Amino acid sequence: MLQISFWVLLVVLCNISNGQADEFGKYSSASIARSNKALKAWIDYAERDDRFLLYDQETKILSLRHGKAVLRRCLVKYDTIDEMFKVKTFLLHHLRRFRPLKSFVDIDLGPYDWEERLVRSAPVDGALYFKSGLILSHSPFWVQPGSSSLLLSLVDFRALFNSCVLGLPLVILPVDWRSRG
Numbered sequence: 449m450l451q452i453s454f455w456v457l458l459v460v461l462c463n464i465s466n467g468q469a470d471e472f473g474k475y476s477s478a479s480i481a482r483s484n485k486a487l488k489a490w491i492d493y494a495e496r497d498d499r500f501l502l503y504d505q506e507t508k509i510l511s512l513r514h515g516k517a518v519l520r521r522c523l524v525k526y527d528t529i530d531e532m533f534k535v536k537t538f539l540l541h542h543l544r545r546f547r548p549l550k551s552f553v554d555i556d557l558g559p560y561d562w563e564e565r566l567v568r569s570a571p572v573d574g575a576l577y578f579k580s581g582l583i584l585s586h587s588p589f590w591v592q593p594g595s596s597s598l599l600l601s602l603v604d605f606r607a608l609f610n611s612c613v614l615g616l617p618l619v620i621l622p623v624d625w626r627s628r629g
Contacts, residue, residue: 483625486535490619499611501618503598505529506625510584510598512608520611522604529582529596529620537580539616542609543590544574570609572602578618584608 493500494516503510508527512520575585583590583597586605591597600608 479622482535483622486619486621486625489536489617490621493617493619499613499616501608501612501616502621503618504621504625505623506621510600510604510608512611520604520607522600522608524598524600526588526591526597526599528591529598533582533596533620534580535620535622537578537582537618537620539576539612539614539618540579541577541614542574542612543577543583544571570606572606574605574609576609576612582618 490502493502494513497515499512499514499519501510502513503524505527508524510522510524511518512522573585573587573589575583575587575590577583581596583595584600584605585591585597586600586602588599591599
């Protein structure tokens with residue numbers, strides 16, 4: 449009886465260890481390398497005294513950061529970024545849809561209402577276009593089949609539109625980046 453229970457225990461231990469190996473083996477070396485590259489880029493930008501965007505695909509939060517400080521956190525409503533998208537990209541263009549010219553607009557804001565001016569100057573149907581082809585917007589007009597895009601709430605998009613300057617880096621943390629490597 450003791451010998452049978454020993455063999456049963458041995459078989460159970462072997463199956464448990466094989467199951468854990470399968471769990472750790474499901475992450476390929478390419479995905480681990482991608483996670484490490486994203487973490488390295490995040491650390492590099494956090495050490496600088498400059499602004500950057502950080503998108504965590506797991507929590508679906510896009511944050512505007514300056515060094516280690518978080519300036520704004522935005523919840524992403526819709527995400528079409530695939531698993532092996534580039535880790536780091538840069539802002540190329542502020543896109544605007546055609547709109548009629550409004551002349552002689554009276555802005556009744558004081559001289560120190562800079563944040564309100566930024567919000568009002570951002571177009572509702574605008575977008576931010578990044579070097580890797582990623583489009584960041586509020587409007588579903590910019591979402592095309594097969595393209596990579598992020599959709600934010602209107603308030604968050606308006607706040608980010610003019611805050612993001614050309615050349616601003618975006619670091620994308622992959623799903624399950626906390627459990628890899």
